Amino acid sequence: MNAATYDVLIVGAGIVGAACALECARRKLRVAVVDLSTIGGGATAAGMGHIVVMDDSDPQFALTRYSQQLWRELRAELPDEVEYVECGSIWVAADDEEFREVHRKQAYYTERGVPVEVLSSGDLEKAEPNLRKGLAGGLLVPEDGVLYPPCAARFLLEKAQERGATIHLGPPVVDIGKGRIRRADGSELDGGAIVNAAGAWSPELTPGIKVRKRKGHLVITDRYPGFVHHQLVELGYLKSAHSVSSDSVAFNVQPRRTGQLLIGSSRQYEADHTEVDHGILARMLERAQQYMPALAETSAIRVWTGFRAATPDKLPLIGPWAEDSTVFLATGHEGLGITTSLATARLLTDHLLGATSAIAREPYLPSRTGSMEHAHA
Amino acid sequence: MPEQIAVTVNGSLVVVAPGTSVAAAMMRAGASCRTSVRGEPRGPLCGMGICFECRAEIDGILHSRSCQILCVAGMNIKTDA
Amino acid sequence: MLSSRPQFDVLVVGGGPAGIAAAVSAAQSGKRVAIADDNPALGGQIWRGETIHSDPSARAWSSQLRESSVELFPGARIFDQPAPGVLNAETMDGSMVFEYGKLILATGARERFLPFPGWTLPNVMGAGALQALAKAGLPIQGKRVVVAGTGPLLLAVASYLNQRGAIVVAICEQASLATLGAFGLRLFEHPGKIAQAWGLHRELARVRLLTSAWPMAAVGNQILESVVMSVKGTQQRISCDYLACGFHLVPNTELAALVGCRLEGGFVQVDELQTTSVPNIFCAGEPAGIGGVDLALVEGQIAGLAASGHGAAAEKLRRQRAKLQSFARSLEKTFQLRPELKRLAAPETIVCRCEDVTLSQLQPHGSWRAAKLQSRCGMGPCQGRICGPATQFLLGWTPDSVRPPVLPVKLRNLTSESHQPKGELTSVM
Numbered sequence: 001m002n003a004a005t006y007d008v009l010i011v012g013a014g015i016v017g018a019a020c021a022l023e024c025a026r027r028k029l030r031v032a033v034v035d036l037s038t039i040g041g042g043a044t045a046a047g048m049g050h051i052v053v054m055d056d057s058d059p060q061f062a063l064t065r066y067s068q069q070l071w072r073e074l075r076a077e078l079p080d081e082v083e084y085v086e087c088g089s090i091w092v093a094a095d096d097e098e099f100r101e102v103h104r105k106q107a108y109y110t111e112r113g114v115p116v117e118v119l120s121s122g123d124l125e126k127a128e129p130n131l132r133k134g135l136a137g138g139l140l141v142p143e144d145g146v147l148y149p150p151c152a153a154r155f156l157l158e159k160a161q162e163r164g165a166t167i168h169l170g171p172p173v174v175d176i177g178k179g180r181i182r183r184a185d186g187s188e189l190d191g192g193a194i195v196n197a198a199g200a201w202s203p204e205l206t207p208g209i210k211v212r213k214r215k216g217h218l219v220i221t222d223r224y225p226g227f228v229h230h231q232l233v234e235l236g237y238l239k240s241a242h243s244v245s246s247d248s249v250a251f252n253v254q255p256r257r258t259g260q261l262l263i264g265s266s267r268q269y270e271a272d273h274t275e276v277d278h279g280i281l282a283r284m285l286e287r288a289q290q291y292m293p294a295l296a297e298t299s300a301i302r303v304w305t306g307f308r309a310a311t312p313d314k315l316p317l318i319g320p321w322a323e324d325s326t327v328f329l330a331t332g333h334e335g336l337g338i339t340t341s342l343a344t345a346r347l348l349t350d351h352l353l354g355a356t357s358a359i360a361r362e363p364y365l366p367s368r369t370g371s372m373e374h375a376h377a
Numbered sequence: 378m379p380e381q382i383a384v385t386v387n388g389s390l391v392v393v394a395p396g397t398s399v400a401a402a403m404m405r406a407g408a409s410c411r412t413s414v415r416g417e418p419r420g421p422l423c424g425m426g427i428c429f430e431c432r433a434e435i436d437g438i439l440h441s442r443s444c445q446i447l448c449v450a451g452m453n454i455k456t457d458a
Numbered sequence: 459m460l461s462s463r464p465q466f467d468v469l470v471v472g473g474g475p476a477g478i479a480a481a482v483s484a485a486q487s488g489k490r491v492a493i494a495d496d497n498p499a500l501g502g503q504i505w506r507g508e509t510i511h512s513d514p515s516a517r518a519w520s521s522q523l524r525e526s527s528v529e530l531f532p533g534a535r536i537f538d539q540p541a542p543g544v545l546n547a548e549t550m551d552g553s554m555v556f557e558y559g560k561l562i563l564a565t566g567a568r569e570r571f572l573p574f575p576g577w578t579l580p581n582v583m584g585a586g587a588l589q590a591l592a593k594a595g596l597p598i599q600g601k602r603v604v605v606a607g608t609g610p611l612l613l614a615v616a617s618y619l620n621q622r623g624a625i626v627v628a629i630c631e632q633a634s635l636a637t638l639g640a641f642g643l644r645l646f647e648h649p650g651k652i653a654q655a656w657g658l659h660r661e662l663a664r665v666r667l668l669t670s671a672w673p674m675a676a677v678g679n680q681i682l683e684s685v686v687m688s689v690k691g692t693q694q695r696i697s698c699d700y701l702a703c704g705f706h707l708v709p710n711t712e713l714a715a716l717v718g719c720r721l722e723g724g725f726v727q728v729d730e731l732q733t734t735s736v737p738n739i740f741c742a743g744e745p746a747g748i749g750g751v752d753l754a755l756v757e758g759q760i761a762g763l764a765a766s767g768h769g770a771a772a773e774k775l776r777r778q779r780a781k782l783q784s785f786a787r788s789l790e791k792t793f794q795l796r797p798e799l800k801r802l803a804a805p806e807t808i809v810c811r812c813e814d815v816t817l818s819q820l821q822p823h824g825s826w827r828a829a830k831l832q833s834r835c836g837m838g839p840c841q842g843r844i845c846g847p848a849t850q851f852l853l854g855w856t857p858d859s860v861r862p863p864v865l866p867v868k869l870r871n872l873t874s875e876s877h878q879p880k881g882e883l884t885s886v887m
Contacts, residue, residue, distance in 0.1 A: 037824065037825060037827075037828070038825065038827055038828045038831065039828070039831075039832075040831065041827070041831070045831050081832075081833075150831040150832055151832060154832060219869070219872070220837075221869065222432075222439070222440045222839055222866065223440075224439065258414070263869075276861055276862055278538075278540040278541075278862075281872060282872065282873045285869060285870075285872050285873045286873050288869075289869070289870065289873065295869050296868065296869055296870035297438065297868055297869070297870070298868070298869050299439075299440045299839070299866045299867070299868060299869075300863065300866060300867055300868070300869040300871075300872055301838070301839045301841070301866040302837065302841070302861070303861060303862060303863065303872070304861060393595055394595055396507075396594065396595065397594060397595030398591070398594035398595060400591060400594070400596075401591055401594045401595035401596040402595065404591070404596055405595075405596070405597065409580045409680075409681075413578070413811065413814050414812075414813055414814040415808075415814040417578055417814070418580055418680050418681070419578060419580060419811070420580030420581060420583070421583055421587060421591060422571065422582075422583050422584060422587060422811070422844065423568060423569060423571075423583070423584055423587050423844070424583060424584060424586060424587030424588070424589075424590035424591050424594075425497075425503060425568060425586070425587070425590060426496060426497070427568050427840060427843050427844070428811070428840050428843070428844050429812060429838070429839040429840050429866075430811060432839075440839070440866075444590070444591070444594070445496065445497060445498065446498075447498055447594075448595075
């Protein structure tokens with residue numbers, strides 16, 4: 001088999017790999033992207049496509065905000081099938097305790113220049129009439145949006161190809177290291193740097209990285225235009241055991257541009273199979289019905305599962321891998337892969353080129369200790 | 378002589394024999410069942426509850442499969458058009 | 459809206475000929491047996507509507523069913539198996555859970571649709587579909603109908619429509635006259651079929667039968683007005699009210715796949731006693747091989763006897779089955795799709811009707827999955843049942859594996875009310 005020389009070999013043609021391919025190609029690097037038979041076939045195919053600013057930690061805020069702004073800058077170029085809509089998010093507070101969190105978030109975001117609006121109980125009813133009555137209110141974040149990830153990944157890859165990147169779909173990658181990728185059919189590609197953007201499968205290629213599969217379920221309904229207007233997410237997760245290790249569900253509903261409703265979300269650690277887990281699906285949908293009773297009568301047309309790549313401190317791994325100077329990581333994005341893909345690509349390429357970055361990149365370094373070891377396993 | 382059944386299709390009265398499906402009642406009334414994603418009018422294709430082209434609003438429930446539902450007196454049927 | 463959890467020794471899914479024969483046979487030995495069917499009335503497709511009362515064979519079997527202890531659940535749409543031996547069903551006003559010791563799948567078949575320009579116009583539908591709608595109250599007396607596609611169903615439908623006063627302008631069969639002639643000669647091996655065929659022949663004596671004929675386009679402004687047929691290479695335009703067009707049958711194997719049955723060549727793999735690869739699950743009729751009503755009845759009986767522990771009694775039926783299976787095989791060969799049919803669809807012809815995806819939008823992709831993710835083809839409520847067989851024929855794609863729910867259901871039916879732990883069976887074989 002022929003070996004070819006590239007500046008960067010990217011393993012993974014999901015949203016993160018695609019974004020990295022475009023950024024590297026844009027900055028004149030010779031790029032090869034390698035994956036199985038389908039572009040965006042992993043979490044990119046399974047996830048919600050929610051572009052959302054999050055504030056679980058300052059570094060999470062910095063990365064999501066930076067990336068959200070990059071998506072907003074890109075929106076004019078996005079083709080129709082990417083279905084980008086800036087519908088905004090509403091963080092829903094069910095009671096007074098959660099409403100206090102609304103105020104905390106409002107202060108946090110306002111200090112950092114993110115436009116937000118506090119919604120009273122009445123405001124929330126007007127904004128989303130299908131939510132149950134009697135909720136305390138919510139926080140509207142108008143610059144959040146949604147898109148359709150498989151087409152977004154494809155768009156980014158096509159732009160990368162226009163700038164000379166090549167895509168190699170086929171046998172699985174079995175080994176990466178020392179500037180070489182080897183695939184199951186024996187073929188090899190050589191490059192100056194290798195980027196592991198293989199998401200839930202990244203630990204198979206770089207053993208020892210702290211990424212675990214976190215299974216999720218989603219349900220999509222038939223078309224109900226106008227049923228919901230914003231992506232709705234509950235603040236109730238505050239109450240559940242502050243655990244990163246057990247199964248959990250949360251209310252999360254998205255209006256798709258088609259008028260279909262996308263309903264989530266669930267998280268499980270010890271679930272390695274792709275089959276639908278009836279128990280957790282039932283819990284997830286019961287939770288959704290508690291917030292939006294009218295969902296009960298909607299027609300659910302498909303259910304599917306996917307695996308997020310989760311890290312102990314909820315921050316992705318972006319940067320060099322200490323054990324091999326040719327290997328870089330761009331993985332571990334958990335539920336924020338779509339949101340943070342563009343910023344990840346910027347930071348990753350800055351690392352490759354020794355350039356400075358628009359935000360501090362230490363918190364995402366694969367070599368970080370502290371938070372990775374002290375966090376719950 | 379079995380009792381005829383009266384239903385409304387998009388506000389118009391349609392009288393049918395017992396055992397008539399909602400899809401047949403809609404077709405009698407000259408209504409297509411739904412409008413497709415690109416705006417085309419559509420009617421039943423498979424006649425057996427699989428293709429979902431016969432979806433209509435029946436008594437307020439959207440996306441009801443009209444070919445597998447029998448007319449009941451007083452049913453209020455609305456198509457996409 | 460109460461949920462109930464009845465338990466059965468033998469549960470039959472599908473109330474057509476195979477299912478009825480299976481249930482009656484299983485109930486003979488005193489087992490607790492039920493039929494669950496998605497339609498408001500039993501009969502499946504071939505015995506739909508008044509046929510279950512008028513056809514002698516149907517009448518005989520449904521009378522046996524009435525006299526048996528089989529419990530009937532019409533309007534129950536099975537959508538999931540949350541645990542072995544447990545099936546969730548959606549009903550007209552709620553949901554229910556069935557528990558079974560043995561399962562017999564008699565889920566029948568559906569028509570194969572091939573796209574061509576204008577096929578999405580209202581009043582273009584399947585051949586069996588027009589018959590089903592007519593049986594359900596669609597007026598067809600005096601209406602001009604073109605029946606097209608392929609398969610013995612076309613003749614049966616044309617005969618039905620003719621008897622009810624429709625003007626069957628032409629039957630357009632894609633197979634060639636030579637192929638049909640060879641099939642006709644083979645009928646001599648199946649004397650029972652000759653009488654059937656002769657009856658149809660007389661019935662349809664004045665109806666034009668065109669061979670090597672297929673639709674090139676359905677034409678009309680918002681609704682069907684005429685059809686352009688290719689007949690032995692020349693084009694003919696025929697004005698009509700309905701185009702009843704179906705290209706033979708594809709088996710309904712989704713539930714079988716969901717419960718773990720192995721498929722072979724697209725059909726459910728079964729042994730001599732209609733047992734699938736899952737030891738307590740049986741399959742009879744079309745999902746095990748398209749073979750028509752007589753074979754469905756024999757396979758149903760075998761499955762019912764086997765599932766109720768009387769497989770030995772099924773021995774006598776094996777010769778009948780072998781004969782009918784040989785007939786089924788020649789049926790398949792005769793009505794094979796000609797390669798010309800691959801060119802019927804134009805680039806802008808819609809292939810996925812749920813999501814309005816055209817052929818040109820599908821062609822760049824190398825697989826069903828890639829096409830699905832990029833174009834949404836197959837992501838609609840039909841879950842690929844219409845566009846799947848079409849893309850398989852046009853592009854050689856095989857569809858994904860099956861996930862629950864195997865048909866769209868109300869969201870509330872996916873919640874925990876349906877997921878109690880399995881109760882105890884009253885008798886286990």
